[in-house]
Amino acid sequence: MDTRPIGMFDSGIGGLTVLKEVKKVLPNEEIMYLGDTKRFPYGSKSKEAIVEASRNCIKYLMKKNVKLIVIACGTATSQSLDILQKEFDIPIIGIIEPTVRYLQEHVKSEETIGIIATQGTIRSMAWEKNIQEKLPNIEIKSEETPLLATMAEQGWTNNKVAKYTIKEYMKCFKKIDRLILGCTHYPLFEILIKKELSKKVDIINTGEKVADYLKKYLEDKKIQNSNKIKQFTIYLTDKETNFAKLAKQLLEQEIEIKEAKF
Amino acid sequence: MDTRPIGMFDSGIGGLTVLKEVKKVLPNEEIMYLGDTKRFPYGSKSKEAIVEASRNCIKYLMKKNVKLIVIACGTATSQSLDILQKEFDIPIIGIIEPTVRYLQEHVKSEETIGIIATQGTIRSMAWEKNIQEKLPNIEIKSEETPLLATMAEQGWTNNKVAKYTIKEYMKCFKKIDRLILGCTHYPLFEILIKKELSKKVDIINTGEKVADYLKKYLEDKKIQNSNKIKQFTIYLTDKETNFAKLAKQLLEQEIEIKEAKF
Secondary structure, three states, X not given: OOOOOEEEEEOOOOOHHHHHHHHHHOOOOOEEEEEOHHHXXXXXXXXXXXXXXXXXXXXXXXXXXXXXXXXXXXXHHHHHHXXXXXXOOOOEEOOHHHHHHHHHHHOOOOOEEXXXXXXXXXXXXXXXXXXXXXXXXXXXXXXXXXXXXHHHHOOOOOOHHHHHHHHHHHHHHOOOOEEEEOOOOHHHHHHHHXXXXXXXXXXXXXHHHHHHHHHHHHHHHOOXXXXXXXXXXXXXXXXXXXXXXXXHHHHOOOOOEEEOOO | OOOOOEEEEEOOOOOHHHHHHHHHHOOOOOEEEEEOHHHOOOOOXXXXXXXXXXXXXXXHHHHOOOOEEEEOOHHHXXXXXXXXXXXXXXOEXXXXXXXXXXXXXXXOOOOEEEEEEOHHHHHHOHHHHHHHHHOOOOEEEEEEOOOHHHXXXXXXXXXXXXXXXXXXXXXXXXXXXXXEEOOOOHHHHHHHHHHXXXXXXXXXXXXXXXXXXXXXXXXXXXXXXXXXXXXXXXXEOOOOOOHHHHHHHHHOOOOOEEEOOO
Protein backbone atom coordinates (compact mmCIF):
# COMPACT_ATOMS: atom_id res chain seq x y z
CA MET A 1 0.00 0.00 0.00
CA ASP A 2 1.09 3.55 -0.76
CA THR A 3 -1.12 6.35 0.49
CA ARG A 4 0.68 9.08 -1.41
CA PRO A 5 -1.41 10.89 -4.05
CA ILE A 6 -1.40 10.40 -7.80
CA GLY A 7 -0.16 13.44 -9.74
CA MET A 8 -1.96 14.40 -12.93
CA PHE A 9 -1.52 17.30 -15.33
CA ASP A 10 -2.92 18.86 -18.49
CA SER A 11 -2.79 22.29 -20.14
CA GLY A 12 -6.29 23.06 -18.87
CA ILE A 13 -9.60 21.41 -18.03
CA GLY A 14 -9.18 18.54 -20.51
CA GLY A 15 -7.42 16.29 -18.04
CA LEU A 16 -10.40 16.49 -15.70
CA THR A 17 -12.12 14.00 -18.03
CA VAL A 18 -9.32 11.61 -17.02
CA LEU A 19 -9.58 12.55 -13.34
CA LYS A 20 -13.32 11.83 -13.46
CA GLU A 21 -12.81 8.32 -14.82
CA VAL A 22 -9.96 7.58 -12.41
CA LYS A 23 -12.12 8.65 -9.45
CA LYS A 24 -14.84 6.20 -10.56
CA VAL A 25 -12.49 3.23 -10.75
CA LEU A 26 -10.14 4.18 -7.89
CA PRO A 27 -12.27 6.04 -5.33
CA ASN A 28 -9.69 5.68 -2.58
CA GLU A 29 -6.87 7.37 -4.44
CA GLU A 30 -6.04 10.99 -3.72
CA ILE A 31 -5.28 13.05 -6.84
CA MET A 32 -3.21 16.21 -7.20
CA TYR A 33 -4.32 17.80 -10.46
CA LEU A 34 -2.27 20.51 -12.12
CA GLY A 35 -3.79 22.59 -14.95
CA ASP A 36 -1.06 24.52 -16.75
CA THR A 37 -3.55 27.17 -17.85
CA LYS A 38 -0.82 29.79 -18.12
CA ARG A 39 0.58 27.93 -21.12
CA PHE A 40 -2.71 26.69 -22.62
CA PRO A 41 -3.06 25.58 -25.41
CA TYR A 42 -0.29 22.98 -25.77
CA GLY A 43 -1.74 21.72 -29.06
CA SER A 44 -0.23 24.39 -31.32
CA LYS A 45 3.11 24.82 -29.54
CA SER A 46 6.50 23.47 -30.62
CA LYS A 47 7.79 20.13 -29.34
CA GLU A 48 10.49 21.97 -27.36
CA ALA A 49 7.92 24.21 -25.65
CA ILE A 50 5.75 21.22 -24.73
CA VAL A 51 8.64 19.17 -23.35
CA GLU A 52 9.72 22.15 -21.24
CA ALA A 53 6.19 22.79 -19.94
CA SER A 54 5.64 19.09 -19.17
CA ARG A 55 8.99 18.86 -17.41
CA ASN A 56 8.04 21.75 -15.15
CA CYS A 57 4.63 20.22 -14.40
CA ILE A 58 6.28 16.93 -13.39
CA LYS A 59 8.82 18.72 -11.18
CA TYR A 60 6.00 20.64 -9.49
CA LEU A 61 3.99 17.50 -8.81
CA MET A 62 7.04 15.58 -7.56
CA LYS A 63 7.54 18.24 -4.92
CA LYS A 64 4.02 17.39 -3.73
CA ASN A 65 5.27 13.86 -3.04
CA VAL A 66 3.11 12.00 -5.56
CA LYS A 67 3.67 8.27 -6.16
CA LEU A 68 3.24 8.39 -9.93
CA ILE A 69 2.29 10.84 -12.65
CA VAL A 70 -0.45 10.68 -15.26
CA ILE A 71 0.02 12.94 -18.28
CA ALA A 72 -3.68 13.61 -18.79
CA CYS A 73 -3.03 15.44 -22.06
CA GLY A 74 -2.80 14.05 -25.59
CA THR A 75 -0.31 16.60 -26.87
CA ALA A 76 2.06 16.27 -23.89
CA THR A 77 1.85 12.46 -24.11
CA SER A 78 2.65 12.39 -27.82
CA GLN A 79 5.41 15.01 -27.72
CA SER A 80 7.14 14.55 -24.38
CA LEU A 81 6.39 11.18 -22.69
CA ASP A 82 9.34 9.21 -24.16
CA ILE A 83 11.81 11.96 -23.29
CA LEU A 84 10.54 12.58 -19.76
CA GLN A 85 10.27 8.91 -18.81
CA LYS A 86 14.04 8.77 -19.32
CA GLU A 87 14.67 11.93 -17.27
CA PHE A 88 12.67 11.14 -14.15
CA ASP A 89 12.71 8.22 -11.73
CA ILE A 90 8.98 8.36 -11.02
CA PRO A 91 6.55 6.22 -13.11
CA ILE A 92 4.88 8.37 -15.79
CA ILE A 93 1.78 7.16 -17.63
CA GLY A 94 0.37 8.86 -20.73
CA ILE A 95 -2.92 8.37 -22.57
CA ILE A 96 -1.61 6.40 -25.56
CA GLU A 97 -0.33 3.15 -24.06
CA PRO A 98 -3.50 2.43 -22.03
CA THR A 99 -5.59 3.04 -25.16
CA VAL A 100 -3.39 0.81 -27.33
CA ARG A 101 -3.68 -1.90 -24.65
CA TYR A 102 -7.49 -1.64 -24.91
CA LEU A 103 -7.30 -1.83 -28.71
CA GLN A 104 -5.11 -4.96 -28.55
CA GLU A 105 -7.79 -6.64 -26.46
CA HIS A 106 -10.78 -5.58 -28.58
CA VAL A 107 -9.87 -4.84 -32.19
CA LYS A 108 -10.54 -7.43 -34.86
CA SER A 109 -8.36 -7.33 -37.95
CA GLU A 110 -9.42 -5.19 -40.92
CA GLU A 111 -10.85 -2.43 -38.76
CA THR A 112 -10.52 1.26 -39.56
CA ILE A 113 -9.73 3.49 -36.61
CA GLY A 114 -10.18 7.25 -36.69
CA ILE A 115 -8.15 9.63 -34.53
CA ILE A 116 -8.88 13.28 -33.83
CA ALA A 117 -6.32 15.37 -32.00
CA THR A 118 -4.44 18.66 -31.89
CA GLN A 119 -1.98 19.71 -34.58
CA GLY A 120 0.99 18.78 -32.36
CA THR A 121 -0.33 15.29 -31.66
CA ILE A 122 -1.30 14.44 -35.23
CA ARG A 123 1.99 15.71 -36.67
CA SER A 124 4.02 13.74 -34.12
CA MET A 125 2.55 10.50 -35.59
CA ALA A 126 2.73 9.09 -32.04
CA TRP A 127 -0.69 7.38 -32.23
CA GLU A 128 0.07 5.77 -35.61
CA LYS A 129 3.47 4.51 -34.47
CA ASN A 130 2.18 3.04 -31.21
CA ILE A 131 -0.90 1.46 -32.74
CA GLN A 132 0.79 0.00 -35.80
CA GLU A 133 3.55 -1.53 -33.72
CA LYS A 134 0.97 -3.69 -31.94
CA LEU A 135 -1.74 -3.89 -34.61
CA PRO A 136 -0.05 -3.70 -38.00
CA ASN A 137 -3.13 -4.65 -40.05
CA ILE A 138 -5.56 -1.95 -39.16
CA GLU A 139 -6.18 1.19 -41.17
CA ILE A 140 -5.79 4.54 -39.41
CA LYS A 141 -7.43 7.79 -40.44
CA SER A 142 -6.28 10.83 -38.52
CA GLU A 143 -7.50 14.41 -38.59
CA GLU A 144 -6.29 17.62 -36.94
CA THR A 145 -9.12 19.32 -35.07
CA PRO A 146 -7.37 22.50 -33.90
CA LEU A 147 -10.44 24.42 -32.71
CA LEU A 148 -11.82 21.97 -30.16
CA ALA A 149 -9.54 22.39 -27.13
CA THR A 150 -9.87 26.18 -27.17
CA MET A 151 -13.62 25.86 -27.64
CA ALA A 152 -13.80 23.54 -24.61
CA GLU A 153 -11.79 25.99 -22.45
CA GLN A 154 -14.29 28.70 -23.43
CA GLY A 155 -17.10 26.43 -22.24
CA TRP A 156 -18.50 26.11 -25.76
CA THR A 157 -19.21 22.38 -25.77
CA ASN A 158 -22.89 22.34 -26.53
CA ASN A 159 -23.70 25.56 -28.37
CA LYS A 160 -24.24 26.08 -32.09
CA VAL A 161 -20.55 26.78 -32.73
CA ALA A 162 -19.61 23.42 -31.18
CA LYS A 163 -22.40 21.63 -33.04
CA TYR A 164 -21.40 22.84 -36.50
CA THR A 165 -17.68 22.43 -35.78
CA ILE A 166 -18.20 18.77 -34.82
CA LYS A 167 -20.43 18.27 -37.87
CA GLU A 168 -17.63 19.61 -40.09
CA TYR A 169 -14.83 17.62 -38.44
CA MET A 170 -16.82 14.35 -38.49
CA LYS A 171 -17.42 14.48 -42.25
CA CYS A 172 -14.35 12.37 -43.02
CA PHE A 173 -15.23 9.68 -40.45
CA LYS A 174 -18.27 8.17 -42.07
CA LYS A 175 -16.73 4.72 -42.48
CA ILE A 176 -14.81 3.93 -39.32
CA ASP A 177 -15.19 1.29 -36.61
CA ARG A 178 -13.74 3.29 -33.71
CA LEU A 179 -12.82 6.91 -33.05
CA ILE A 180 -10.06 7.76 -30.60
CA LEU A 181 -10.58 11.11 -28.87
CA GLY A 182 -6.86 11.89 -28.92
CA CYS A 183 -7.07 14.98 -26.73
CA THR A 184 -8.50 14.82 -23.22
CA HIS A 185 -10.69 17.86 -23.89
CA TYR A 186 -12.71 15.98 -26.49
CA PRO A 187 -14.94 13.81 -24.26
CA LEU A 188 -16.64 17.14 -23.47
CA PHE A 189 -18.03 16.98 -27.04
CA GLU A 190 -18.99 13.28 -26.83
CA ILE A 191 -22.75 13.85 -27.12
CA LEU A 192 -22.31 15.93 -30.27
CA ILE A 193 -19.79 13.47 -31.76
CA LYS A 194 -22.16 10.54 -31.14
CA LYS A 195 -24.91 12.31 -33.08
CA GLU A 196 -22.71 12.62 -36.17
CA LEU A 197 -21.41 9.04 -36.31
CA SER A 198 -23.02 5.68 -36.90
CA LYS A 199 -24.25 4.02 -33.69
CA LYS A 200 -21.82 1.15 -34.21
CA VAL A 201 -18.73 3.36 -33.86
CA ASP A 202 -16.83 2.80 -30.60
CA ILE A 203 -15.99 6.32 -29.39
CA ILE A 204 -12.90 5.96 -27.23
CA ASN A 205 -12.61 8.24 -24.20
CA THR A 206 -8.94 7.75 -23.33
CA GLY A 207 -9.64 8.68 -19.69
CA GLU A 208 -11.58 5.41 -19.24
CA LYS A 209 -8.67 3.41 -20.64
CA VAL A 210 -6.18 5.27 -18.44
CA ALA A 211 -8.34 4.53 -15.37
CA ASP A 212 -8.49 0.78 -16.11
CA TYR A 213 -4.76 0.67 -16.86
CA LEU A 214 -3.93 2.58 -13.70
CA LYS A 215 -6.04 0.31 -11.49
CA LYS A 216 -4.21 -2.76 -12.81
CA TYR A 217 -0.85 -0.98 -12.53
CA LEU A 218 -1.39 -0.02 -8.88
CA GLU A 219 -2.55 -3.54 -8.01
CA ASP A 220 0.38 -5.20 -9.82
CA LYS A 221 2.88 -2.96 -8.06
CA LYS A 222 0.93 -3.18 -4.78
CA ILE A 223 0.91 0.59 -4.41
CA GLN A 224 -2.84 1.16 -4.33
CA ASN A 225 -4.41 3.09 -1.47
CA SER A 226 -6.90 1.15 0.62
CA ASN A 227 -7.74 4.00 2.99
CA LYS A 228 -10.90 5.94 2.33
CA ILE A 229 -9.92 9.31 0.83
CA LYS A 230 -12.39 11.60 -0.84
CA GLN A 231 -10.14 14.47 -1.65
CA PHE A 232 -8.54 15.76 -4.81
CA THR A 233 -6.72 19.05 -5.09
CA ILE A 234 -6.58 21.29 -8.13
CA TYR A 235 -3.67 23.63 -8.84
CA LEU A 236 -3.62 26.10 -11.75
CA THR A 237 -0.74 28.14 -13.14
CA ASP A 238 -3.21 30.88 -14.14
CA LYS A 239 -6.44 31.22 -12.15
CA GLU A 240 -7.98 33.90 -14.39
CA THR A 241 -9.91 31.51 -16.61
CA ASN A 242 -13.25 29.71 -16.89
CA PHE A 243 -11.72 26.71 -15.16
CA ALA A 244 -13.62 26.81 -11.86
CA LYS A 245 -17.04 27.10 -13.50
CA LEU A 246 -16.34 24.38 -16.05
CA ALA A 247 -14.74 22.03 -13.52
CA LYS A 248 -17.76 22.33 -11.24
CA GLN A 249 -20.09 21.39 -14.12
CA LEU A 250 -17.93 18.48 -15.21
CA LEU A 251 -17.25 16.99 -11.78
CA GLU A 252 -20.70 17.87 -10.42
CA GLN A 253 -19.33 19.14 -7.11
CA GLU A 254 -17.88 22.25 -5.51
CA ILE A 255 -14.15 22.55 -6.04
CA GLU A 256 -11.39 24.58 -4.52
CA ILE A 257 -8.57 25.88 -6.71
CA LYS A 258 -5.08 26.70 -5.54
CA GLU A 259 -2.45 28.67 -7.40
CA ALA A 260 0.71 26.98 -8.71
CA LYS A 261 3.51 29.44 -9.36
CA PHE A 262 6.12 28.51 -11.97
CA MET B 1 13.51 56.44 -55.20
CA ASP B 2 14.27 52.96 -53.92
CA THR B 3 13.22 50.02 -56.08
CA ARG B 4 13.95 47.39 -53.46
CA PRO B 5 10.94 45.41 -52.25
CA ILE B 6 8.95 45.83 -49.05
CA GLY B 7 9.20 42.85 -46.70
CA MET B 8 6.07 41.74 -44.88
CA PHE B 9 5.37 38.83 -42.54
CA ASP B 10 2.65 37.12 -40.56
CA SER B 11 2.11 33.68 -39.01
CA GLY B 12 -0.17 32.71 -41.87
CA ILE B 13 -2.65 34.14 -44.36
CA GLY B 14 -3.77 36.99 -42.09
CA GLY B 15 -1.12 39.39 -43.33
CA LEU B 16 -2.45 39.05 -46.87
CA THR B 17 -5.28 41.37 -45.82
CA VAL B 18 -2.52 43.96 -45.28
CA LEU B 19 -0.77 43.05 -48.54
CA LYS B 20 -4.06 43.51 -50.39
CA GLU B 21 -4.56 47.05 -49.03
CA VAL B 22 -0.94 48.03 -49.64
CA LYS B 23 -1.17 46.84 -53.25
CA LYS B 24 -4.23 49.08 -53.78
CA VAL B 25 -2.51 52.21 -52.48
CA LEU B 26 1.04 51.46 -53.66
CA PRO B 27 0.67 49.50 -56.92
CA ASN B 28 4.31 50.07 -57.91
CA GLU B 29 5.83 48.54 -54.83
CA GLU B 30 7.16 45.01 -54.94
CA ILE B 31 6.32 42.96 -51.85
CA MET B 32 8.10 39.93 -50.40
CA TYR B 33 5.56 38.22 -48.16
CA LEU B 34 6.62 35.63 -45.62
CA GLY B 35 3.99 33.42 -43.96
CA ASP B 36 5.50 31.64 -40.95
CA THR B 37 2.98 28.80 -41.26
CA LYS B 38 5.33 26.36 -39.54
CA ARG B 39 4.85 28.27 -36.30
CA PHE B 40 1.19 29.25 -36.75
CA PRO B 41 -0.64 30.31 -34.57
CA TYR B 42 1.35 33.07 -32.87
CA GLY B 43 -1.69 34.16 -30.84
CA SER B 44 -1.40 31.57 -28.08
CA LYS B 45 2.40 31.39 -27.85
CA SER B 46 4.64 32.96 -25.20
CA LYS B 47 6.19 36.39 -25.69
CA GLU B 48 9.64 34.76 -25.93
CA ALA B 49 8.50 32.38 -28.68
CA ILE B 50 6.92 35.24 -30.65
CA VAL B 51 9.97 37.51 -30.37
CA GLU B 52 12.17 34.64 -31.54
CA ALA B 53 9.90 33.79 -34.48
CA SER B 54 9.59 37.46 -35.51
CA ARG B 55 13.35 37.95 -35.27
CA ASN B 56 13.90 35.03 -37.64
CA CYS B 57 11.30 36.34 -40.08
CA ILE B 58 13.02 39.74 -40.15
CA LYS B 59 16.44 38.18 -40.68
CA TYR B 60 15.05 36.08 -43.54
CA LEU B 61 13.49 39.10 -45.23
CA MET B 62 16.59 41.24 -44.75
CA LYS B 63 18.57 38.66 -46.71
CA LYS B 64 16.13 39.29 -49.57
CA ASN B 65 17.33 42.90 -49.58
CA VAL B 66 14.07 44.58 -48.59
CA LYS B 67 13.98 48.32 -47.87
CA LEU B 68 11.66 48.11 -44.87
CA ILE B 69 9.60 45.57 -42.98
CA VAL B 70 5.91 45.50 -42.18
CA ILE B 71 4.87 43.24 -39.32
CA ALA B 72 1.50 42.30 -40.80
CA CYS B 73 0.47 40.48 -37.63
CA GLY B 74 -1.27 41.81 -34.52
CA THR B 75 0.35 39.41 -32.07
CA ALA B 76 3.90 39.95 -33.39
CA THR B 77 3.35 43.73 -33.38
CA SER B 78 2.11 43.81 -29.81
CA GLN B 79 4.68 41.38 -28.40
CA SER B 80 7.86 42.03 -30.36
CA LEU B 81 7.89 45.35 -32.27
CA ASP B 82 9.49 47.48 -29.52
CA ILE B 83 12.23 44.91 -28.92
CA LEU B 84 13.03 44.27 -32.58
CA GLN B 85 13.04 47.93 -33.60
CA LYS B 86 15.99 48.32 -31.22
CA GLU B 87 17.80 45.24 -32.57
CA PHE B 88 17.67 45.95 -36.29
CA ASP B 89 18.76 48.92 -38.41
CA ILE B 90 15.97 48.52 -40.95
CA PRO B 91 12.69 50.46 -40.47
CA ILE B 92 10.00 48.16 -39.01
CA ILE B 93 6.32 49.13 -39.07
CA GLY B 94 3.61 47.29 -37.12
CA ILE B 95 -0.17 47.53 -37.28
CA ILE B 96 -0.74 49.52 -34.09
CA GLU B 97 0.94 52.88 -34.78
CA PRO B 98 -0.78 53.42 -38.17
CA THR B 99 -4.13 52.63 -36.56
CA VAL B 100 -3.54 54.95 -33.62
CA ARG B 101 -2.57 57.70 -36.12
CA TYR B 102 -5.94 57.17 -37.86
CA LEU B 103 -7.76 57.30 -34.53
CA GLN B 104 -6.02 60.58 -33.61
CA GLU B 105 -7.32 62.11 -36.81
CA HIS B 106 -10.90 60.82 -36.53
CA VAL B 107 -11.95 60.08 -32.96
CA LYS B 108 -14.07 62.58 -31.07
CA SER B 109 -13.80 62.55 -27.30
CA GLU B 110 -16.12 60.30 -25.28
CA GLU B 111 -16.06 57.50 -27.81
CA THR B 112 -15.95 53.82 -26.87
CA ILE B 113 -13.60 51.71 -28.93
CA GLY B 114 -13.78 47.91 -29.02
CA ILE B 115 -10.77 45.72 -29.77
CA ILE B 116 -10.80 42.04 -30.67
CA ALA B 117 -7.53 40.15 -30.86
CA THR B 118 -5.65 37.01 -29.88
CA GLN B 119 -4.89 36.08 -26.30
CA GLY B 120 -1.27 37.24 -26.68
CA THR B 121 -2.24 40.64 -28.03
CA ILE B 122 -4.99 41.36 -25.50
CA ARG B 123 -2.86 40.30 -22.52
CA SER B 124 0.07 42.43 -23.69
CA MET B 125 -2.15 45.54 -23.28
CA ALA B 126 -0.26 47.03 -26.24
CA TRP B 127 -3.35 48.51 -27.90
CA GLU B 128 -4.57 50.10 -24.65
CA LYS B 129 -1.16 51.62 -23.88
CA ASN B 130 -0.67 53.03 -27.36
CA ILE B 131 -4.19 54.39 -27.69
CA GLN B 132 -4.43 55.90 -24.23
CA GLU B 133 -1.10 57.65 -24.61
CA LYS B 134 -2.53 59.66 -27.51
CA LEU B 135 -6.23 59.62 -26.65
CA PRO B 136 -6.54 59.50 -22.86
CA ASN B 137 -10.28 60.21 -22.74
CA ILE B 138 -11.73 57.36 -24.69
CA GLU B 139 -13.08 54.16 -23.24
CA ILE B 140 -11.62 50.86 -24.47
CA LYS B 141 -13.36 47.50 -24.37
CA SER B 142 -11.17 44.58 -25.36
CA GLU B 143 -12.01 40.92 -25.86
CA GLU B 144 -9.92 37.83 -26.58
CA THR B 145 -11.24 35.97 -29.60
CA PRO B 146 -8.94 32.94 -29.65
CA LEU B 147 -10.80 30.83 -32.20
CA LEU B 148 -10.82 33.23 -35.15
CA ALA B 149 -7.28 33.02 -36.56
CA THR B 150 -7.32 29.21 -36.60
CA MET B 151 -10.78 29.28 -38.18
CA ALA B 152 -9.51 31.62 -40.90
CA GLU B 153 -6.52 29.36 -41.65
CA GLN B 154 -8.98 26.46 -42.07
CA GLY B 155 -10.90 28.57 -44.57
CA TRP B 156 -13.95 28.73 -42.31
CA THR B 157 -14.80 32.41 -42.75
CA ASN B 158 -18.35 32.19 -44.01
CA ASN B 159 -19.77 28.88 -42.79
CA LYS B 160 -22.13 28.27 -39.88
CA VAL B 161 -19.26 27.81 -37.41
CA ALA B 162 -17.89 31.26 -38.30
CA LYS B 163 -21.35 32.82 -38.20
CA TYR B 164 -22.21 31.61 -34.70
CA THR B 165 -18.71 32.29 -33.39
CA ILE B 166 -18.88 35.90 -34.54
CA LYS B 167 -22.40 36.23 -33.10
CA GLU B 168 -21.10 35.02 -29.75
CA TYR B 169 -17.98 37.24 -29.73
CA MET B 170 -19.89 40.35 -30.79
CA LYS B 171 -22.37 40.12 -27.89
CA CYS B 172 -20.28 42.42 -25.69
CA PHE B 173 -19.88 45.09 -28.39
CA LYS B 174 -23.41 46.37 -28.61
CA LYS B 175 -22.53 49.92 -27.52
CA ILE B 176 -19.31 50.87 -29.24
CA ASP B 177 -18.38 53.53 -31.81
CA ARG B 178 -15.52 51.68 -33.49
CA LEU B 179 -14.15 48.15 -33.50
CA ILE B 180 -10.48 47.51 -34.16
CA LEU B 181 -9.79 44.17 -35.83
CA GLY B 182 -6.61 43.64 -33.82
CA CYS B 183 -5.45 40.57 -35.75
CA THR B 184 -4.84 40.71 -39.50
CA HIS B 185 -6.87 37.52 -40.01
CA TYR B 186 -10.06 39.20 -38.88
CA PRO B 187 -10.94 41.26 -41.98
CA LEU B 188 -11.76 37.84 -43.47
CA PHE B 189 -14.80 37.84 -41.15
CA GLU B 190 -15.76 41.46 -41.90
CA ILE B 191 -19.07 40.65 -43.60
CA LEU B 192 -20.20 38.55 -40.63
CA ILE B 193 -19.00 41.14 -38.11
CA LYS B 194 -20.89 43.92 -39.92
CA LYS B 195 -24.13 41.95 -39.66
CA GLU B 196 -23.82 41.74 -35.88
CA LEU B 197 -23.03 45.39 -35.16
CA SER B 198 -24.93 48.64 -35.56
CA LYS B 199 -24.40 50.25 -38.98
CA LYS B 200 -22.80 53.27 -37.34
CA VAL B 201 -19.85 51.28 -35.97
CA ASP B 202 -16.57 52.02 -37.77
CA ILE B 203 -14.99 48.59 -38.30
CA ILE B 204 -11.26 49.18 -38.55
CA ASN B 205 -9.28 46.98 -40.93
CA THR B 206 -5.75 47.74 -39.78
CA GLY B 207 -4.38 46.82 -43.24
CA GLU B 208 -6.00 49.96 -44.69
CA LYS B 209 -4.39 52.12 -42.02
CA VAL B 210 -1.00 50.47 -42.57
CA ALA B 211 -1.29 51.11 -46.33
CA ASP B 212 -2.04 54.83 -45.84
CA TYR B 213 0.73 55.19 -43.28
CA LEU B 214 3.21 53.39 -45.51
CA LYS B 215 2.41 55.56 -48.53
CA LYS B 216 3.08 58.70 -46.54
CA TYR B 217 6.21 57.17 -44.98
CA LEU B 218 7.71 56.22 -48.37
CA GLU B 219 6.93 59.66 -49.77
CA ASP B 220 8.37 61.49 -46.77
CA LYS B 221 11.56 59.44 -46.90
CA LYS B 222 11.61 59.59 -50.71
CA ILE B 223 12.02 55.84 -50.95
CA GLN B 224 8.92 55.01 -52.97
CA ASN B 225 9.19 53.01 -56.17
CA SER B 226 8.03 54.84 -59.31
CA ASN B 227 8.74 51.95 -61.69
CA LYS B 228 5.83 49.80 -62.73
CA ILE B 229 6.10 46.51 -60.88
CA LYS B 230 3.29 43.99 -60.69
CA GLN B 231 4.97 41.28 -58.75
CA PHE B 232 4.76 40.05 -55.21
CA THR B 233 6.40 36.89 -53.96
CA ILE B 234 5.08 34.63 -51.24
CA TYR B 235 7.34 32.47 -49.08
CA LEU B 236 6.03 29.97 -46.53
CA THR B 237 7.89 28.12 -43.79
CA ASP B 238 5.44 25.19 -44.18
CA LYS B 239 3.74 24.70 -47.53
CA GLU B 240 1.43 21.86 -46.40
CA THR B 241 -1.52 24.07 -45.57
CA ASN B 242 -4.63 25.63 -47.08
CA PHE B 243 -2.62 28.77 -47.81
CA ALA B 244 -2.51 28.60 -51.62
CA LYS B 245 -6.25 28.05 -51.99
CA LEU B 246 -7.16 30.77 -49.51
CA ALA B 247 -4.63 33.26 -50.89
CA LYS B 248 -6.01 32.81 -54.40
CA GLN B 249 -9.54 33.53 -53.17
CA LEU B 250 -8.46 36.55 -51.16
CA LEU B 251 -6.19 38.15 -53.75
CA GLU B 252 -8.36 37.07 -56.71
CA GLN B 253 -5.39 35.94 -58.78
CA GLU B 254 -3.13 32.97 -59.33
CA ILE B 255 -0.20 32.93 -56.94
CA GLU B 256 3.08 31.10 -56.74
CA ILE B 257 4.42 29.95 -53.40
CA LYS B 258 8.06 29.39 -52.56
CA GLU B 259 9.45 27.57 -49.57
CA ALA B 260 11.35 29.43 -46.85
CA LYS B 261 13.56 27.16 -44.79
CA PHE B 262 14.36 28.20 -41.24
